[in-house]
Amino acid sequence: MSIRHQGTIKWFSEDKGFGFITPQEGPDLFIHTNSFESRSFRGPNEGQLVSYQLIVGPKGFEAGQVRER
Template identity: 45%
Template sequence: MAQGTVKWFNDSKGFGFIVSDSGEDVFVHFSTIQGDGYKTLREGQVVEYESQQGPKG
């Protein structure tokens, strides 16, 4: 599992970006956030994630 830091996340639009430890920007959508309650991320939060190719890349 990869690790990175939340670059920004827009609660009203439901998406944002994570900067991977290798420096790449990784798109994140609220529907992929695991956990109970409101699905959001905070800028600067360290996260673990699994990336996958979507229809747009």
Template identity: 45%
Template sequence: MVIARINFKNSPNKEEMSMSKGTVKWFNADKGFGFITPADGGKDLFVHHSEIQAGGGYATLNDGQEVEFEVGQGQKGPCANKVQPL
């Protein structure tokens, strides 16, 4: 039997985790996805409607809308996770 010790004391809390900012390049509400241009000038990131944190239900974004997000890794490359409209 293997027992693992997890040290939560050194785990980052929500305030310590770095959120990125960007602008919605385009979002297709019918298909439920689009792209965000990071404010730091990196490559555009794919965003799926399921990653939009906007109070439940089917959420969409507007072209040109400012957002905050975490950068994640999707099947086809970098993507935006936990997207919060600003």
């Protein structure tokens, strides 16, 4: 079972299809529109609480399998 982490949406642009999560610990994490587990979870709001798994992307760690909390 993979560890789920918690954080807050720092900002997200639906037009650009990406944004950033501020985790409880560590630097901000990139989040892509395809990172959301639910296709109905689009356009998260700034300050929204989420849970996610850490994945390794092309430029380092990023958030994957993101869920609303």
